Amino acid sequence: MIRLRAKISSSRGQSTNISHKVGTWSFSAFVILLLTVIFFPGLFAPYDPLELDVINRLQAPSKAHLFGTDEGGRDIFSRVLYGTKDSVGASMVIVLMASGTGTILGAIAGWFGGRIDFYLMRMVDVFLSFPYLVLAMALAASLGRDMRSAILALILVWWPSYARMVRGQVLSIKERLFIRAARTVGASNFQILFWHIIPHTYRTVGVRASMDVGYVLISLTGLSFLGLGAQNPSPEWGLMISNARSYVLASWWYSVFPGIAILLVVSLFIYAADRFSGAER
Amino acid sequence: MAQLLQILDVNKTFKSGNSKVKACQEINLTIGEGEVVGLVGESGSGKSTLANLVLGLEKLDSGSIKFEGVELEKLLKDKSKSFRREVQAVFQHPLLSLDSRKTIAWSIAEPLVINKIGNSASRKARVLELLAAVALDEGTASKYPSQLSGGQLQRVNIARALALEPKLIICDEPVSALDVSVQAQIVNLFLDIQKRLGVAMLFISHDLAVVRHISDRIAVMYAGKIMEIGDTDDICESPIHPYTQALLSASTFTEESDEGREKLKLFRREEVPQKGCPFSTRCPHAIALCREEEIKIQSFASNQESSCLRAQEIFPNLAKK
Incomplete structure (x- = not known):
């Protein structure tokens, strides 16, 4: 026991390595579970999420319907599981696209500097100067009221913060000696960017992205709640809560369970990202 | 001896605010094929600036640098990148000059990949060959820079510089960051490589003892100017x-x-x-x-x-x- 502790504390590198691994493992396990539910909701859901069963409408939670049923008699548990794809899956896609675009544009701005940098960063400033949710609402509404336009709107709203963060990092990375060394062996601008500079931003972008999945989920379900995203009869969580508004007093389960799902996923993503970033240091 | 590198009346001044630093003034220096020229001077004398100018990492204010008789500016614009194949560099900090996220094998193969030499199998073989040439074992290939010692890392940097079989290697204080015992090993490795491959070198150091060991000729720099140039033995025995x-x-x-x-x-x-x-x-x-x-x-x-x-x-x- 003593030996073990000595081993762990003997080098700081080793002990951070262990907590790093715990953070990474718990995070990956959580993401894998979510992905399974997203791609194979049928494995867990007892009912078809869209099948109406009007006789059993607004049933309280029971053995047959774990989370109760909605005004159409549809099983809320099944709907929450199927809705993972529209809510969490879409949020992941948004973050992936936004962080990818932001990283590439930010890296280009930071590396080339000059006029490219100026125009890209002014564009970023314009996006960031609006309250993001208001901008997302305006964009989603003008692009047409469906899921696709909500996703597009959120990607448009989210990439600038990545661009700014990555640009800052690139400014310091590009002064490092191994970049000079790459130049002296003849690497082109794009080879240096994609082989040497962008890989060095993966860590911070990764931590930021995992946290952002939570924030994007709130915004996306918010848009759906306002009728700017998913449309009926999709089992999207925000839309379900929106539908449940008229039944809040009589049928608490209808709005509470999708709400808990949102709360759970958002806080888990933010907590995991926090652990993750702590371990990175 | 044919002239490989000619540095003619080169000037470089750095400006920041009101202060000016004349890093290189009226520098004239030539390196012949297969010749090792040592450049000594205390820190701040402009040695590294000269190295950066020759490598095209900085722009010169006036004068000209010619490689094999061709203007450096022209060579850098050339799409075929022949200059980048023929002139390589080894820098002072062995750890910082390697990308920490890439394996040793990747870093050594990078010059070959960039210059589209060979296929992946032949590059792999070449990497092992280069590792052997700098006396590192094959297991090093799959390691990351943080897992190696300073001396081993500098060997990796040398292997990387040799990958393209250059005609000239610019060594900017390649041993200054190393232990004294390791310094001797690396200097001997440079000597060995020079003898075997006949590559020309510009060997920069603040340590005359190191430079004396390896150079055919020595140039002494002070505050951006060359003070004395001569054959190694003359400089060391009867300086003027x-x-x-x-x-x-x-x-x-x-x-x-x-x-x-x-x-x-x-x-x-x-x-x-x-x-x-x-x-x-x-x-x-x-x-x-x-x-x-x-x-x-x-x-x-x-x-x-x-x-x-x-x-x-x-x-x-x-x-x-």
């Missing part, structure tokens, strides 16, 4: 510039015991004067003329060149060419 003399007397490589050796005392380091010889404020032989007249490099017999105005007075048996 007071600054070289002082450097030698402070060096520890002489075999005779320290007792009989007289250390030359210099005046305290002050700001470099705007006019006259930059060394005049520290030189024990300086007279009023030294602070007035611009220095010019002069050739003497025995193929030595010195910029000291009073060279013939200070070193009486010196014959002008």
